[in-house]
Amino acid sequence: MQKQxxxxxxxxxxxxxxxKSSGPLKAYSILFNVKKQGIKAPLQVYRALDKLIExxxxxxxxxxxxxxxxxxxxxxxxxxxxxxxCENCEDVTEVSxxxxxxxxxxxxxxxxxxxxxYNLEFFGLCKNCKK
Amino acid sequence: MQKQxxxxxxxxxxxxxxxKSSGPLKAYSILFNVKKQGIKAPLQVYRALDKLIExxxxxxxxxxxxxxxxxxxxxxxxxxxxxxxCENCEDVTEVSxxxxxxxxxxxxxxxxxxxxxYNLEFFGLCKNCKK
DNA sequence: TTAATTATGTTATATTATTACACAGCGTTA
DNA sequence: TAACGCTGTGTAATAATATAACATAATTAA
Ligand SMILES: [Zn+2]
Ligand SMILES: [Zn+2]
Ligand SMILES: [Zn+2]
Ligand SMILES: [Zn+2]
Numbered sequence: 001m002q003k004q005x006x007x008x009x010x011x012x013x014x015x016x017x018x019x020k021s022s023g024p025l026k027a028y029s030i031l032f033n034v035k036k037q038g039i040k041a042p043l044q045v046y047r048a049l050d051k052l053i054e055x056x057x058x059x060x061x062x063x064x065x066x067x068x069x070x071x072x073x074x075x076x077x078x079x080x081x082x083x084x085x086c087e088n089c090e091d092v093t094e095v096s097x098x099x100x101x102x103x104x105x106x107x108x109x110x111x112x113x114x115x116x117x118y119n120l121e122f123f124g125l126c127k128n129c130k131k
Numbered sequence: 132m133q134k135q136x137x138x139x140x141x142x143x144x145x146x147x148x149x150x151k152s153s154g155p156l157k158a159y160s161i162l163f164n165v166k167k168q169g170i171k172a173p174l175q176v177y178r179a180l181d182k183l184i185e186x187x188x189x190x191x192x193x194x195x196x197x198x199x200x201x202x203x204x205x206x207x208x209x210x211x212x213x214x215x216x217c218e219n220c221e222d223v224t225e226v227s228x229x230x231x232x233x234x235x236x237x238x239x240x241x242x243x244x245x246x247x248x249y250n251l252e253f254f255g256l257c258k259n260c261k262k
Numbered sequence: 263t264t265a266a267t268t269a270t271g272t273t274a275t276a277t278t279a280t281t282a283c284a285c286a287g288c289g290t291t292a
Numbered sequence: 293t294a295a296c297g298c299t300g301t302g303t304a305a306t307a308a309t310a311t312a313a314c315a316t317a318a319t320t321a322a
Contacts, residue, residue, distance in 0.1 A: 008269055008318095027309065041272065046310065051269090062193035063250065065278095065309065084244050097240055107253070109228055113215050115255040119194065122238070123248040130245055139300060158278065172303065177279065182300090196278065196309095 007051075013037050014048040015069070018058055024066035024092050053078050061085065061092055063121055072096045079117040080105055086126035095122065138182075144168050145179040146200070149189055155197035155223050184209050192216065192223055194252055203227045210248040211236055217257035226253065 007015060013034050018025055025033075031045045039045060049067060052058040056077040058067050063085070070078075071094040082095035082104075104118050124130075138146065144165050149156055156164075162176045170176060180198060183189040187208040189198050194216065201209075202225040213226035213235075235249050255261075 010270075042310070043272085043312090044270075047269075062252075084240075084242060084246065086244070093242060093244075095240060095242075100238065103234065104251075107231065109215075109226060111215060111224060111226075112258040113217070113224075113253075113255050114261055115215065115253040117254040118251060119254075120235075120249060120251045121193075122235075122244075122246040123250075124244050124246040127243040141301075173279070174281090174303085175301075178300080 008048075010039055010044055011048045011051055013039065014045065015052055015057055018052075018067055019069040021069075023090065024061050024064055024068045026064075026066050030067070059083070059094070061121065062119060063123075064090070064092075066092075068092055068094065070094065081118070082120040082122070084122040084124065084126075086129055087123050088125055088129035091126050095120075139179075141170055141175055142179045142182055144170060145176065146183055146188055149183075149198055150200040152200075154221065155192050155195055155199045157195075157197050161198070190214070190225070192252070193250060194254075195221070195223075197223075199223055199225065201225065212249070213251040213253070215253040215255065215257075217260055218254050219256055219260035222257050226251075 014030060017030060017033055027042065027045050027049065030049075031039065031042055034045070049058065049060075053060060053067075054077070056070055058069055059078050059081050060067055061083060068083075080101050082097070082100060084093045084095055085091075100120075104120065107115065107118075145161060148161060148164055158173065158176050158180065161180075162170065162173055165176070180189065180191075184191060184198075185208070187201055189200055190209050190212050191198055192214060199214075211232050213228070213231060215224045215226055216222075231251075235251065238246065238249075
């Protein structure tokens with residue numbers, strides 16, 4: 001967990017919830033869990049999520065439409081992300097591998113396209129589930 | 132385009148549409164476009180999409196909730212996919228790079244997780260849009 | 263202190279995807 | 293034949309995810 005001084009009230013509430021969660025959270029489950037703190041509408045959640053993603057505090061797991069806290073302290077923006085996802089228990093871990101991130105950040109092919117961002121999702125069975 | 136002999140009527144209609152499209156198609160746009168061919172309900176579209184993904188004829192672009200035909204003839208199942216996505220014109224290209232796919236298919240880290248599938252999405256500006 | 267920017271609150275609505283149920287076609291096999 | 297499993301279809305209803313539009317407040321910058 002890092003400093004949250006620049007975050008607004010709703011952003012703090014939602015980041016706090018996501019950071020304390022043991023797994024990915026979905027937007028409407030977040031909404032349900034912060035209703036007692038005065039956040040009443042989906043849009044309030046999505047706005048906070050957008051901001052938190054923008055500053056790299058959380059990431060969206062695209063294949064699950066769910067959100068996790070960034071576990072990579074030097075991941076200031078969500079522009080180079082990799083996750084491993086257990087297809088059985090749906091546990092998600094942020095992959096933090098310097099070789100991998102260098103390889104992907106520098107990846108270029110003959111398409112002439114300049115990449116400035118990537119997101120990678122690995123799927124499989126986690127240690128517990130593959131038994 | 133490949134043989135479609137084992138596909139059902141709805142699957143053929145929908146694969147044909149996606150293969151002829153110049154870019155990714157969204158499920159409800161597919162539905163709109165196949166109404167004249169008798170496909171009337173979202174579920175008919177999603178069922179065909181699921182099957183086509185399963186057999187590797189199409190892929191889902193997770194960050195866009197859209198579907199593209201597989202452009203990689205040896206991509207029999209959707210278990211190792213990579214795409215480049217232009218954030219301006221939303222054009223999508225399937226990245227087909229042997230070194231990349233080998234690197235990712237063999238990727239292992241200390242988590243003890245065994246990966247059997249991955250999906251990678253690169254973002255940036257395409258040749259046309261970066262001018 | 264005006265203006266610009268960022269965040270909030272609220273209602274309504276759009277978009278994406280699934281559940282549930284009934285039934286048809288086809289190959290296997292008892 | 294009939295019973296069965298399997299795959300696909302058709303239809304209605306609904307769930308889940310996300311955004312538009314508008315009004316207002318709080319914060320920051322000039
Ligand atoms: Zn991160
Ligand atoms: Zn697991
Ligand atoms: Zn492919
Ligand atoms: Zn472009």
